Amino acid sequence: MLIIYPPVAKPSEPPAGLAKLAGALNYHHIRHQILDANLEALYHRINSPGDSSDRWTRRATAHLASNLATLLNGETFTNLDCYKRTVMDLNRVVQTARPQFDGTVTLVNYIDHRFSPVQSADLILAAENPEQNPFFEYFSSRLDGLLQERQPSLIGFSLNYLSQALCGFAMAGYIRKKAPGLKIILGGGLVTSWLSAPGWRNPFSGLIDELISGPGEYFLLSTQGLKPIEERNYRPDYKVFSDLRYLSPGFILPYSASSGCYWNRCAFCPEFAEGNRYRPIPPHKVIGDLEALIPETNPVLVHLLDNALSPALLRQLCRHPIPAPWYGFTRFIEELTDLDFCLALKDSGCRMLKLGLESGDQTVLDSMGKGINLDKASVALQNLKKAGVATYVYVLFGTPAEDHFRAGQTLDFIALHHRAIGFLNLAIFNLPVYSPDSRNMETEDFYEGDLSLYRQFRHPLGWQRKKVRQFLDRELKRHPAIAPILRLNPPFFTSNHAPFFC
Ligand code: SF4
Missing domain, CATH: 1.10.287 (Helix Hairpins)
Known part of the structure; x- marks a missing residue:
C-alpha cells in the first residue's frame, strides 16, 4: 500500500500521523510505502523558478x-x-514559481480562487481536473513512477488541514484515471471532522472508496486481514523521514501522547463540538517511546502534539526527563502555580509551553468553560518566566460573551504580563458548526460550503468580526507593551520555529 501526505502543510517536521501508520504496518511486517508529497512538492516548486x-x-x-x-x-x-x-x-x-495560476502557494498554505476546499463539488472538480493543480507536474510523474514500480493495491491520503484538501483530491482523481480499479481511501484530522457531522452523507462515492474517522492504523491493518486491537498504541516509526530535508535546523520529532482532550469542556473548541473521545497513551509508555525514538532520530527538538498535555504526563516528564528539549500545548493547570514544578519542567527539557489563555476577562473565561482562574494564570506565567520556560500564549477575540470592554480587559492582562509572555497568537472566534453555542445563536447556513466546519453568526452583543478586527489593528497591536511581543513571531512557521529563539 502507498500512503501519501499531500501538499500543502508546514514543512518543518515529518507528519506524525504517517509515522504512526508506518509504526503499525512495520510492526506487522506489512509492505508499504510512505510518501511525504508535501515536502517533495515544495522542493519541486522551489526548483521551478518563475x-x-x-x-x-x-x-x-x-x-x-x-x-x-x-x-x-x-x-x-x-x-x-x-x-x-x-x-x-x-x-x-x-x-x-511556475506555474502561476488564479491563487497562491506559500511555504505553508495553498489558496486556489477557482476551487474551494470546503465545497464538496469543488473537491470533485479538482479531482476531475488534476492538470489544473499547481503541483500537477510534480505529482503526475511521481505517481506514475510509484504506480509502475510498487504496484500498490491501496492508496491512502492523510488530510489534516484544509490547505491539503484540493491537492489530495487532485492526486486521488489522477490515480482514479490512471488506475481505475485501485482502492483509494482518505483519513486524517480533516476527514475525521467531516465525518463527525451529524447526518453526514458521503458526497465522494465513486471517487473515494473509504473515508476513515480517527486513527487510521486500525483500518489499514483490517484491510490486511488482521484483527486490530483498538487500544493498542503502536510506536511511530520515523526511519523513512530521517534523511528528508525539513525546513528546520535539524530533525524535529513530533509525538502525540493522546488524541482528543482530557479537559474537553471549552465551548468554542472543535474537539468538544465534534465529541472526539480522549485517548491517552499511558505516561510511562510515552516516556518509553521517546527514549527509544530519540537515539534513533537524534532530534534537535521534540514536539509534543497533544491538544493539551495532561498533568499526569507533565509530572512523568519531570520524574523522567527525556534527553532532548521539548515543547507542547498545555492548559493553565494548578501545578504551574508551583514554582518548583515549573523548575522541574525546565530541568526535564521543557523549552516552551503553548498556553491557551483565550481571554483576560474572568466572565468570558467562565462562560466558555475554559476552567482558568486569572489570578492563577498570572502566577503561572510569572513562575514559568522565573524557571526559564518560554510561553506562547493563545488569545481568542470575538467570543459570544465578549464585548469591547471585555476585550480591553484581555489587552490589559497581556500588557501587565508582557515580560512573562514570550510569543502571542491572536485569533478571531469561529463558531464550530455543532458547538452548543450555535443552538442559542442566530446563525446563517453553511456560508462557505457544505464541508465548512464553522458557521457565521450574529454576535449577541454586537461585537462583530469587523469591530474585533478594528480593535486588534488599532488598539491591541499598537500597544507599546504588546507590539514588541508580536514582532517576535516567526513568520509562516510561528510556534513550530519559536522554540529555536528561546
Ligand atoms: S483545553 Fe484546548 S483542546 Fe481541550 S477543550 Fe479546551 S480548547 Fe479544546
Missing part, C-alpha cells in the same frame, strides 16, 4: 541555495531579523 522581473524575486532566487542552507544548519536562527529575511525570501521563491 518570472523574476522584480528585484525582490531576483534577490530571493539568487540567494535560494544559501537561504536554504542557513535555515537547515541553524545559522539564520541566531538573529531574528536575519531569519525573517531568509524565510520571506524563500517564500517569495515559492510564490513566484
Whole structure:
C-alpha cells in the first residue's frame, strides 16, 4: 500500500500521523510505502523558478541555495531579523514559481480562487481536473513512477488541514484515471471532522472508496486481514523521514501522547463540538517511546502534539526527563502555580509551553468553560518566566460573551504580563458548526460550503468580526507593551520555529 501526505502543510517536521501508520504496518511486517508529497512538492516548486522581473524575486532566487542552507544548519536562527529575511525570501521563491495560476502557494498554505476546499463539488472538480493543480507536474510523474514500480493495491491520503484538501483530491482523481480499479481511501484530522457531522452523507462515492474517522492504523491493518486491537498504541516509526530535508535546523520529532482532550469542556473548541473521545497513551509508555525514538532520530527538538498535555504526563516528564528539549500545548493547570514544578519542567527539557489563555476577562473565561482562574494564570506565567520556560500564549477575540470592554480587559492582562509572555497568537472566534453555542445563536447556513466546519453568526452583543478586527489593528497591536511581543513571531512557521529563539 502507498500512503501519501499531500501538499500543502508546514514543512518543518515529518507528519506524525504517517509515522504512526508506518509504526503499525512495520510492526506487522506489512509492505508499504510512505510518501511525504508535501515536502517533495515544495522542493519541486522551489526548483521551478518563475518570472523574476522584480528585484525582490531576483534577490530571493539568487540567494535560494544559501537561504536554504542557513535555515537547515541553524545559522539564520541566531538573529531574528536575519531569519525573517531568509524565510520571506524563500517564500517569495515559492510564490513566484511556475506555474502561476488564479491563487497562491506559500511555504505553508495553498489558496486556489477557482476551487474551494470546503465545497464538496469543488473537491470533485479538482479531482476531475488534476492538470489544473499547481503541483500537477510534480505529482503526475511521481505517481506514475510509484504506480509502475510498487504496484500498490491501496492508496491512502492523510488530510489534516484544509490547505491539503484540493491537492489530495487532485492526486486521488489522477490515480482514479490512471488506475481505475485501485482502492483509494482518505483519513486524517480533516476527514475525521467531516465525518463527525451529524447526518453526514458521503458526497465522494465513486471517487473515494473509504473515508476513515480517527486513527487510521486500525483500518489499514483490517484491510490486511488482521484483527486490530483498538487500544493498542503502536510506536511511530520515523526511519523513512530521517534523511528528508525539513525546513528546520535539524530533525524535529513530533509525538502525540493522546488524541482528543482530557479537559474537553471549552465551548468554542472543535474537539468538544465534534465529541472526539480522549485517548491517552499511558505516561510511562510515552516516556518509553521517546527514549527509544530519540537515539534513533537524534532530534534537535521534540514536539509534543497533544491538544493539551495532561498533568499526569507533565509530572512523568519531570520524574523522567527525556534527553532532548521539548515543547507542547498545555492548559493553565494548578501545578504551574508551583514554582518548583515549573523548575522541574525546565530541568526535564521543557523549552516552551503553548498556553491557551483565550481571554483576560474572568466572565468570558467562565462562560466558555475554559476552567482558568486569572489570578492563577498570572502566577503561572510569572513562575514559568522565573524557571526559564518560554510561553506562547493563545488569545481568542470575538467570543459570544465578549464585548469591547471585555476585550480591553484581555489587552490589559497581556500588557501587565508582557515580560512573562514570550510569543502571542491572536485569533478571531469561529463558531464550530455543532458547538452548543450555535443552538442559542442566530446563525446563517453553511456560508462557505457544505464541508465548512464553522458557521457565521450574529454576535449577541454586537461585537462583530469587523469591530474585533478594528480593535486588534488599532488598539491591541499598537500597544507599546504588546507590539514588541508580536514582532517576535516567526513568520509562516510561528510556534513550530519559536522554540529555536528561546
Ligand atoms: S483545553 Fe484546548 S483542546 Fe481541550 S477543550 Fe479546551 S480548547 Fe479544546
